[in-house]
Amino acid sequence: MPLPDRFADVDQLEDALSSPSPALVQALRRVPGDLLVLGVGGKMGPTLARMARRADPDRRVIGVARFSQPGLREDLQRHGIECIEADLLSREALAGLPDAPNVVFMAGRKFGSTGSEWLTWAMNAHVPALVAERYARARIVAFSTACVYPFVDAAGPGAPESQPPTAPAGEYANSCVARERLFQHFSHQQRTPGRLLRLSYAIDMRYGVLHDVARKVLAREPIDLAMGHANIIWQGEANDWALRALAHCDTPTSPLNLSGPKVAIRAVAQGLGRRLGIAPVLTGAEARTAWLVDCAEAFRLFGLPQVSLETMLDWTADWAARGGASLNKPTHYEARDGKY
Numbered sequence: 001m002p003l004p005d006r007f008a009d010v011d012q013l014e015d016a017l018s019s020p021s022p023a024l025v026q027a028l029r030r031v032p033g034d035l036l037v038l039g040v041g042g043k044m045g046p047t048l049a050r051m052a053r054r055a056d057p058d059r060r061v062i063g064v065a066r067f068s069q070p071g072l073r074e075d076l077q078r079h080g081i082e083c084i085e086a087d088l089l090s091r092e093a094l095a096g097l098p099d100a101p102n103v104v105f106m107a108g109r110k111f112g113s114t115g116s117e118w119l120t121w122a123m124n125a126h127v128p129a130l131v132a133e134r135y136a137r138a139r140i141v142a143f144s145t146a147c148v149y150p151f152v153d154a155a156g157p158g159a160p161e162s163q164p165p166t167a168p169a170g171e172y173a174n175s176c177v178a179r180e181r182l183f184q185h186f187s188h189q190q191r192t193p194g195r196l197l198r199l200s201y202a203i204d205m206r207y208g209v210l211h212d213v214a215r216k217v218l219a220r221e222p223i224d225l226a227m228g229h230a231n232i233i234w235q236g237e238a239n240d241w242a243l244r245a246l247a248h249c250d251t252p253t254s255p256l257n258l259s260g261p262k263v264a265i266r267a268v269a270q271g272l273g274r275r276l277g278i279a280p281v282l283t284g285a286e287a288r289t290a291w292l293v294d295c296a297e298a299f300r301l302f303g304l305p306q307v308s309l310e311t312m313l314d315w316t317a318d319w320a321a322r323g324g325a326s327l328n329k330p331t332h333y334e335a336r337d338g339k340y
Helices: 010-017 022-028 045-055 072-078 091-095 117-134 170-190 209-218 235-248 265-276 296-302 309-321
Strands: 035-038 061-065 082-085 102-105 139-145 194-199 222-224 229-231 254-258 262-264 281-283
Touching: 010 045, 010 235, 022 045, 022 235, 035 045, 045 061, 045 072, 045 235, 072 082, 091 117, 102 117, 102 235, 117 139, 117 170, 139 170, 139 235, 170 194, 194 235, 209 222, 209 265, 209 309, 235 254, 235 296, 254 296, 262 265, 265 309
Parallel strands: 035 061, 035 102, 061 082, 102 139, 139 194, 194 254, 222 281
Antiparallel strands: 229 262
16 A cells, blocks of 8 residues: 555544555465454554454454443444453453464553552463463464563664563563563463564554654653664554564464664654754753664564655654644653653
8 A cells, every 4th residue: 555645534544554565465375264363452453453354354353352442342343353342361251252273462561550560460471371371272473572671782783582581671571571481381381383572662643652752842842862762663564564473473482573673762853853843852861772672583574664764754743743643652662760
């Protein structure tokens, strides 16, 4: 699908975010059978499920969530996705879900972790164990995070998959290491094929690193440069690559960094400032380290990202200047203490 110059509204945005590539259509032919999306109600879940359905209209795509967001279930059903309301912390609820040979695991908890760490660990470690037991015979592509890595040299290529996920900051990051370890344990024990997608900052006009910086530029708020770099990727490509990973599962499951090239927060702020006609208020200096990932393996499997930083900056500035919709869910990309 050709890229637009701008997004007129949420409908056009979500259409672009759910548009499958020809490569995805081909990849899904190698992994036949129903597709179950666990945690479909999150930021990426709805457009990922729609993309899977568009890539293979004859495939049964099932989205599972609590569906606390008004209208989400009805919207997904309009796009041909079967919806099941379930609490993934319940063994009984999981037992009642349909069998499926393909599972995309998107459930988890990040924001609000401080103060209710017990729930964060339950969602990020206990639920994966329950799901891994329930779907031992499926391919499981599970979303993880770049936060499992320690900070690395900001001048380098980023952490490769071979970098042990040691000494991450904060309870959230540690619970995400636990999530990976539980999926790995059951994959070794049950020979379940899978991939652990260490995603770094998908970009949607309604949230993401660029959205956060644009809002600060518009509000003339200071932009802290201490976390001076980040990896970002257009969410449409992140959706596409995550679904294509079903055709690249390993037994036992293995990690895969999923993002685009690193960007400098200073350059992002200045680029958005030029487009918005506002000089950004920059504070602090770039630390020598950051949470960065080396995505060479993803690029080998899926090719280089096709949506450039310049295009995403154009889209973000236009959306922000017009007061486009926001999910009001800051990424807190600037946090260096792991507290969310």
